[in-house]
Amino acid sequence: MIVCKSPAEIEKMRRSGHATRQILEEAKRLVRPGVSTLDLERYVERRLREMGAQPAFKGYRGYPCCMCTSVNDEIVHGIPSHRRLKEGDIISLDLGVVIDGYYSDAAMTVPVGEISDSLKRLLRVTEESVELAVQQARVGKRVGDISAAIQQHAEKNGFAVVRDLCGHGIGRQLHEEPQVPNFGRAGYGPALKEGMVVAIEAMVNAGGYAMKVADDHWTALTTDGSCSAHFEQVVAITRNGPDRLTQL
Ligand code: MF3
Ligand code: CO
Numbered sequence: 001m002i003v004c005k006s007p008a009e010i011e012k013m014r015r016s017g018h019a020t021r022q023i024l025e026e027a028k029r030l031v032r033p034g035v036s037t038l039d040l041e042r043y044v045e046r047r048l049r050e051m052g053a054q055p056a057f058k059g060y061r062g063y064p065c066c067m068c069t070s071v072n073d074e075i076v077h078g079i080p081s082h083r084r085l086k087e088g089d090i091i092s093l094d095l096g097v098v099i100d101g102y103y104s105d106a107a108m109t110v111p112v113g114e115i116s117d118s119l120k121r122l123l124r125v126t127e128e129s130v131e132l133a134v135q136q137a138r139v140g141k142r143v144g145d146i147s148a149a150i151q152q153h154a155e156k157n158g159f160a161v162v163r164d165l166c167g168h169g170i171g172r173q174l175h176e177e178p179q180v181p182n183f184g185r186a187g188y189g190p191a192l193k194e195g196m197v198v199a200i201e202a203m204v205n206a207g208g209y210a211m212k213v214a215d216d217h218w219t220a221l222t223t224d225g226s227c228s229a230h231f232e233q234v235v236a237i238t239r240n241g242p243d244r245l246t247q248l
Contacts, residue, residue, distance in 0.1 A: 002177045004195030010236045016104035017234050017245035020097045023047045028110050033087045037069035041080035056096030056103050056174050068094040075162055075203050075220040075228040087113035092230040103174045105199045106246035107232035126204040126229035129153040133200045137235045137242040141192045147184030150202045160209035167201040170234055192237050201232035
C-alpha cells in the first residue's frame with residue numbers, strides 16, 4: 001500500500017529533511033585526509049542530539065550507527081570505523097533522521113582532497129542522474145520514469161547502476177512502498193500521485209553493476225573493485241511539481 005501525505009505532513013517531512021541536509025553539509029566540510037569515518041559519525045551523533053532529532057538508521061535491523069560511510073568501492077551501508085580517509089578517496093555519506101515521527105533520508109558522495117578527473121565525472125554524473133530523476137517525480141508519471149532517467153544518464157556515460165538496492169517511499173517509516181529501482185522502463189510501474197513521497201537514490205558504479213555484501217553483513221561493495229557513488233534526495237509529488245524535502 002502506498003501512503004499519500006497531506007500538505008501538513010509534507011511540511012513535517014520538510015523539517016526532518018532540512019535537518020538531514022544541514023547535518024550532511026556540515027559533515028561534508030569535515031571530510032579531508034586523515035579524518036576517520038568514526039570522527040564523522042561522532043560529529044553527526046552530536047549534531048542530531050543538539051537538534052533534538054533521532055537517528056533513523058541506528059538500530060534499524062541492528063545497524064549500529066547514525067550514518068553510513070562508504071569509501072571508494074563501497075556502494076552503501078559502510079559502517080563508520082577507525083579507517084582514515086586518504087587523499088584521492090571518495091566517501092558517500094548517507095543519513096536518515098526522524099523528527100516528530102517523520103523520516104527523511106539523504107546521501108551524497110564527496111571527494112577527499114583532490115580526486116582524479118574520472119572520479120569527478122562519476123560524482124557529477126551520479127548527482128545529475130538524481131536531478132534528472134527528480135524532474136520525473138510528477139503527477140501522471142510512473143515509477144519507471146524515475147528509474148529510467150537514472151539508468152539512461154548513468155549508462156550513457158559508461159557507468160552501471162546497482163540492481164540489488166532501490167530507492168523507496170518514505171514517511172512515518174524509513175522504507176515504504178513503492179520501491180524505486182535505479183533501472184527500468186519509462187511508462188511502467190506504479191502511477192505517481194499527489195502526496196506520494198519518495199527517496200530517490202542513485203547508486204552508480206564506475207565498472208560493472210554486480211554487488212556483494214562484506215563479512216560485516218552490511219557493507220555493499222562492487223565485485224570488480226570499481227568505485228561507486230551515491231546521491232539521494234527525498235521528493236514529494238505535488239500538483240506544483242517535484243518538491244525536494246532534503247534541500248535547504
Ligand atoms: N539510505 C539507505 C536506505 O534507504 C540507508 C539505510 S541504512 C540502514 O536503505 F541502516 F538503515 F539500513
Ligand atoms: Co534511502
